[in-house]
Amino acid sequence: MLYKKIAKIFSALTFLFGCCSLPLNLSAGWSPIPPAPITGAAAVNVTDFFPTVLTTYNSSNHTIVATWLDVNFIPTYAVWNGTSWIVPATNIPGAAALNSNSIPIYSTYDPAHNTIVTTWTDANSHPTYTIWNGSTWTTPTVIPGGSTSSYYSVYTTYDAANQTIVAVWGDQSSNPMSAVLTGYDWTISAAMIPGGIFVETVILSTYDAGSQTVVATWVNSDVVPTYAIWNGSSWSVPATLIPNGGTLTSVLTVTPTYDPATQTVIVTWIESVDASNIPTYAVLQGTTWQVVATAISNTANADAMFFSTYDAGDQTVMTTWLDEAGEGTLMYSIWNGTFWSTPAPIPGSVDNSYLLLQPVYDQGNKTILATWFGLGNFISGETFTPAYAIWDGASWTTAAAIPGASPFIFESGASFLYETYDGFNQSVMVTWLDTNGVPTYAVYTNALATANSFTGYACTNRFLTQSDLIYNLEWTPSSSSFVTGYVLSRNGVPIYSTSTSGPFFYADHNRNKKVTDVYTLVSQGSNGLESEPLTVVFSRGKPVIAR
Numbered sequence: 001m002l003y004k005k006i007a008k009i010f011s012a013l014t015f016l017f018g019c020c021s022l023p024l025n026l027s028a029g030w031s032p033i034p035p036a037p038i039t040g041a042a043a044v045n046v047t048d049f050f051p052t053v054l055t056t057y058n059s060s061n062h063t064i065v066a067t068w069l070d071v072n073f074i075p076t077y078a079v080w081n082g083t084s085w086i087v088p089a090t091n092i093p094g095a096a097a098l099n100s101n102s103i104p105i106y107s108t109y110d111p112a113h114n115t116i117v118t119t120w121t122d123a124n125s126h127p128t129y130t131i132w133n134g135s136t137w138t139t140p141t142v143i144p145g146g147s148t149s150s151y152y153s154v155y156t157t158y159d160a161a162n163q164t165i166v167a168v169w170g171d172q173s174s175n176p177m178s179a180v181l182t183g184y185d186w187t188i189s190a191a192m193i194p195g196g197i198f199v200e201t202v203i204l205s206t207y208d209a210g211s212q213t214v215v216a217t218w219v220n221s222d223v224v225p226t227y228a229i230w231n232g233s234s235w236s237v238p239a240t241l242i243p244n245g246g247t248l249t250s251v252l253t254v255t256p257t258y259d260p261a262t263q264t265v266i267v268t269w270i271e272s273v274d275a276s277n278i279p280t281y282a283v284l285q286g287t288t289w290q291v292v293a294t295a296i297s298n299t300a301n302a303d304a305m306f307f308s309t310y311d312a313g314d315q316t317v318m319t320t321w322l323d324e325a326g327e328g329t330l331m332y333s334i335w336n337g338t339f340w341s342t343p344a345p346i347p348g349s350v351d352n353s354y355l356l357l358q359p360v361y362d363q364g365n366k367t368i369l370a371t372w373f374g375l376g377n378f379i380s381g382e383t384f385t386p387a388y389a390i391w392d393g394a395s396w397t398t399a400a401a402i403p404g405a406s407p408f409i410f411e412s413g414a415s416f417l418y419e420t421y422d423g424f425n426q427s428v429m430v431t432w433l434d435t436n437g438v439p440t441y442a443v444y445t446n447a448l449a450t451a452n453s454f455t456g457y458a459c460t461n462r463f464l465t466q467s468d469l470i471y472n473l474e475w476t477p478s479s480s481s482f483v484t485g486y487v488l489s490r491n492g493v494p495i496y497s498t499s500t501s502g503p504f505f506y507a508d509h510n511r512n513k514k515v516t517d518v519y520t521l522v523s524q525g526s527n528g529l530e531s532e533p534l535t536v537v538f539s540r541g542k543p544v545i546a547r
Contacts, residue, residue: 034404035386035434035442038078040088043437044071046415053431053439055080055420056107060114061134062424066431067105067118068439073098075105075120075140077132080441082425089439092118092130094139099123108156112163113183119143119154119167127154127169127177131184143167143179145189157205161212162232168216170199176218176228176238197226197238206256210263211286217254217267225254225269229287241267241282241293256284257308261315262337264290268319270302277302279321279343281335296333297343303328307358308335313366314393320346320356320370328353330372332396346389348399349374354384359391360419364426364482365446367392371417371430373408374399383407386417386432388444402442408435426482426529447532448525449480451504454534456519456543458511469511471538473519475504483523483531490519513541 038053053068064080075095079087098120107118116132127146131138143154154169165181171192176199180188198221205216214230220240228238254269265284270277271293279302283291296319303322311318317335322328323345330349334341352375359370368391376384386405390397408415415433422429427445434440454475461468473488477500488496488506496506511517516539523531537544 030403030442030444035440038066038089038439038441039085041439046433046437052416052418054105054418055429055431056109056116057420057422058109058116059423064420064422064429065116065132067107069098092137096123104153106155108158108165110158110165117156117165117181119156121153125172143190144186153202155204157207157214159207159214166214166230168203168205170203174198174221176203193228193235193238195238201253204255206258206265208258208265215256215265217256219254255307257310257317259310259317266308266317266335268306268308270306279306296340309359309361309368311361311368318368320359322356330356346396346399352376355416357416357418360421360428362421362428363423369428369444371419375401383409406434448523448529449478449483450523450531450534451475451478451521454521454536456536458542468509469513469541471508471511473506475521477504478523482525484526485524486521487524488521490517
């Protein structure tokens with residue numbers, strides 16, 4: 001493979017010119033190609049708007065649980081173990097059919113109890129939950145006190161300070177509601193968040209680790225962004241954020257994102273002000289708004305999709321939205337804790353994009369993966385293809401189709417692409433419903449990071465009539481936290497291994513300069529992954545460029 005030849009040459013050049021090679025992720029890529037149906041999954045109805053397949057990562061057993069509604073609107077699940085669907089598509093036991101397949105099934109991982117809590121609105125419009133313990137589900141049951149009907153969806157957030165799950169939703173009287181789950185018991189039954197501010201859209205929430213609170217946001221019945229803060233025992237009185245000025249005609253979903261670097265919550269939404277859709281933000285620190293309702297850009301004309309992701313590598317917040325200019329362009333801007341970068345398009349997404357969902361941060365590779373339906377247009381058949389781009393902290397790759405993915409023909413329905421990061425396997429699971437309504441997946445995997453350099457030199461020790469030709473190999477370790485050690489091989493046979501504490505040096509004695517020796521160095525991870533090899537070749541008693 002050309003890339004591997006280039007890698008070997010570049011590695012060997014480090015001996016000749018003293019430069020350091022960069023970490024290589026040559027085996028990064030998508031699988032399967034083409035994307036495949038989730039094992040056992042049958043086609044579902046996509047005539048309603050925005051049905052999709054949601055996924056949740058269980059870090060205790062390194063699995064991903066996917067949930068969706070089948071063709072009869074019955075909650076369904078499957079379990080992925082990093083290589084295969086170990087539980088094929090199966091109805092959640094005891095779950096009854098819902099009224100629509102556009103009702104999302106939300107799930108949240110509870111690390112304190114090693115469970116996944118899944119919620120939805122049942123056919124009687126009651127907030128319903130079930131708990132997955134890694135092998136079985138509890139019987140789906142209405143949240144205690146949830147006899148008042150719920151509106152659209154029940155959203156959940158893990159409260160790490162109290163080791164609880166906080167559920168929020170709006171009932172059909174537009175009252176904001178909440179309940180608190182501890183393990184398997186609802187220690188606080190469903191109750192209205194006091195204050196008399198009604199709910200117009202779905203309620204979202206995020207955990208604020210700095211203040212050890214849960215921040216809930218929504219749009220009220222006066223079309224104004226609204227928030228309330230849960231401190232572990234009670235909610236603050238809901239309050240509104242001051243509009244950005246002009247004539248406020250509508251506000252779409254208000255999304256909170258926690259920024260650990262500044263210990264603040266960045267809240268983003270789109271305001272329709274004087275016939276322009278303006279991406280807007282506010283910054284909450286504890287209980288005080290440091291920034292209230294300020295435009296990210298007054299020149300943007302944003303659409304409904306507006307999401308933010310924390311980039312732990314750069315300690316910034318990346319926000320993305322679909323701009324209405326042309327036929328749809330994906331825009332992004334970066335918050336560094338003080339100001340936003342000038343909004344710019346993701347390369348290759350101009351005038352051809354639709355239905356962006358929240359990008360996901362890839363901790364192993366310190367990148368952001370964005371997926372959406374793109375590379376199409378609304379004029380010729382409304383046909384789009386699952387597409388992706390990767391942010392490396394400085395720039396985006398050019399938008400490209402997920403290899404082998406079939407175009408999606410948009411008629412009366414559509415589907416989001418949904419992403420979940422698998423920390424054990426250092427991969428991102430992407431799921432969606434294909435154009436025939438079949439739950440589909442593809443996995444993007446990054447190879448384990450290599451050492452930052454791998455060099456070698458030769459020396460000869462002589463004593464009287466004896467001599468010892470020594471090939472000295474040394475390297476600088478990777479900064480990746482997923483690397484647990486290194487293995488050095490000579491001509492395919494391991495000869496030395498070490499942990500991340502070193503030493504990162506090996507002296508190979510009694511070499512024969514008439515024999516060519518090929519040394520390879522690989523990083524190893526606790527999950528069994530190995531990096532691409534770095535290579536050094538010695539011939540005639542000195543390092544040479546690898547062939």
